Amino acid sequence: MTKICVIGLGYIGLPTAALFANNGYEVVGVDVNEKVVKKVNEGNIHIEEPGLSEMVQQAIQTGKFTASTTPVKSDYYIIAVPTPIHKDKKSNLAYVVSATETIMPYVEKGNTIIVESTIPPRTISDIVAPITREHGFNPDENDIYLAHCPERVIPGNIVHELTHNHRIVGGYTKEAADQAAKIYEATVKGEVRKTDAVVAETSKLMENTYRDVNIALANELAKIADELSIDASQVIEMANMHPRVNILQPGPGVGGHCIPVDPYFIIEKAPNIARLMQLSREINDSMPEFVIDKIHTLTKHISEPKIAILGLTYKGNTSDMRESPALEIIELLDKDEKNITFKCHDPFVEEDEIDFGYELYSLEETLKDADLAVVLADHDVFKELDASAFISNMKKPVVFDTRNVFKKDLDGVTIHTLTNFTKIQ
Numbered sequence: 001m002t003k004i005c006v007i008g009l010g011y012i013g014l015p016t017a018a019l020f021a022n023n024g025y026e027v028v029g030v031d032v033n034e035k036v037v038k039k040v041n042e043g044n045i046h047i048e049e050p051g052l053s054e055m056v057q058q059a060i061q062t063g064k065f066t067a068s069t070t071p072v073k074s075d076y077y078i079i080a081v082p083t084p085i086h087k088d089k090k091s092n093l094a095y096v097v098s099a100t101e102t103i104m105p106y107v108e109k110g111n112t113i114i115v116e117s118t119i120p121p122r123t124i125s126d127i128v129a130p131i132t133r134e135h136g137f138n139p140d141e142n143d144i145y146l147a148h149c150p151e152r153v154i155p156g157n158i159v160h161e162l163t164h165n166h167r168i169v170g171g172y173t174k175e176a177a178d179q180a181a182k183i184y185e186a187t188v189k190g191e192v193r194k195t196d197a198v199v200a201e202t203s204k205l206m207e208n209t210y211r212d213v214n215i216a217l218a219n220e221l222a223k224i225a226d227e228l229s230i231d232a233s234q235v236i237e238m239a240n241m242h243p244r245v246n247i248l249q250p251g252p253g254v255g256g257h258c259i260p261v262d263p264y265f266i267i268e269k270a271p272n273i274a275r276l277m278q279l280s281r282e283i284n285d286s287m288p289e290f291v292i293d294k295i296h297t298l299t300k301h302i303s304e305p306k307i308a309i310l311g312l313t314y315k316g317n318t319s320d321m322r323e324s325p326a327l328e329i330i331e332l333l334d335k336d337e338k339n340i341t342f343k344c345h346d347p348f349v350e351e352d353e354i355d356f357g358y359e360l361y362s363l364e365e366t367l368k369d370a371d372l373a374v375v376l377a378d379h380d381v382f383k384e385l386d387a388s389a390f391i392s393n394m395k396k397p398v399v400f401d402t403r404n405v406f407k408k409d410l411d412g413v414t415i416h417t418l419t420n421f422t423k424i425q
């Protein structure tokens, strides 16, 4: 029976561990957080993700999956720990290094170590391989196998994408790619494509960079259209009728733990060349300021404006607030010198589960007597709101919809969007 040890029971490690367990592997999931380990062993989860709870419960009930704070001897070790950036935007690989160190006392000849965490180019060869050598292994001679198999699942649809997406398996050697690919080939429905480690590392980063650059283009269009008094949403709609054009949606900024981070893993390796990537990051990071600027315009005739913030998460229908542009917008509002006060509401966010720093209110309390409602996350529940929610609570029903949540007019409510400022005087 093939044994797999998954290090890190977060957004990627937990579903990955459950997936392998549900496909017949014997899986031990390891996390430094004892509370997480206890919860998982009880068949509960600490992450909000559709379908994940059932998946984990099934894996625990069959006895194929257990969680622990320490690794066990296994055939495969999968590292799925965070790879954040430092304040100076350089990659912080401390968790990958410590996860690799943690498993080394258990690793034996013939085992395979797979890093699923997103990592800068050459991390497998320059950081992971040397650690294994320090412990007496020679991955160049294939006495152990090293590979990078980047996760590519989108939060909100992880359970589906985990089995259906194509996988890239980048081996440190050709034999390592073959060895690592075996468990994915036996488990996923998508194609499993083998390559070398550095190609796998760079492809994953390019996927998210591609998205970041394209969102930057949409955001830049929103700013240009604002300057020239053009309706950007119509421009996007018309341009996208072309068979080879797909302009994305402008928004209040790019959040999440991947897209605003991953381009820097390439930029740090080639700072003088990666100019488009750097500029795209700057454009996307400038969007919260742009939103604040528009809030000022919309409230300029009000002496002490009251703002209702609707949605705090980095995108719709998730409780994930990591790198959410809403947080920066709130911070900017807090520091604002224009006598603005605000209340926040997000149906996905539990106040006691996060270190948010601001009080959360119900929708009605948040809208009560507000001069302006600002929508920052495209939750489906917001899409279903009708005009009366705004009319009956707000001082004047004016909405600034930065996510194009309201596709049609709400009778009696004035709606401004990021793409249509032509109406604002």
Ligand code: SAJ
Pocket: 118, 151, 152, 153, 154, 155, 207, 208, 211, 215, 248, 249, 250, 251, 252, 253, 254, 255, 256, 257, 258, 259, 314, 315, 316
């Ligand atoms: N956004 C826009 N306009 C758009 C699309 C997105 O402003 O037109 C914003 C979102 O609101 C959000 C941010 O971009 O704040 C990122 O959201 P997302 O839905 O594009 O992506 P993530 O971060 O949830 O997941 C991405 C995915 N990568 C790609 O689609 C290329 C996912 O497949 C990766 O696995 C994931 O990053 C990851 O873990 O790397």
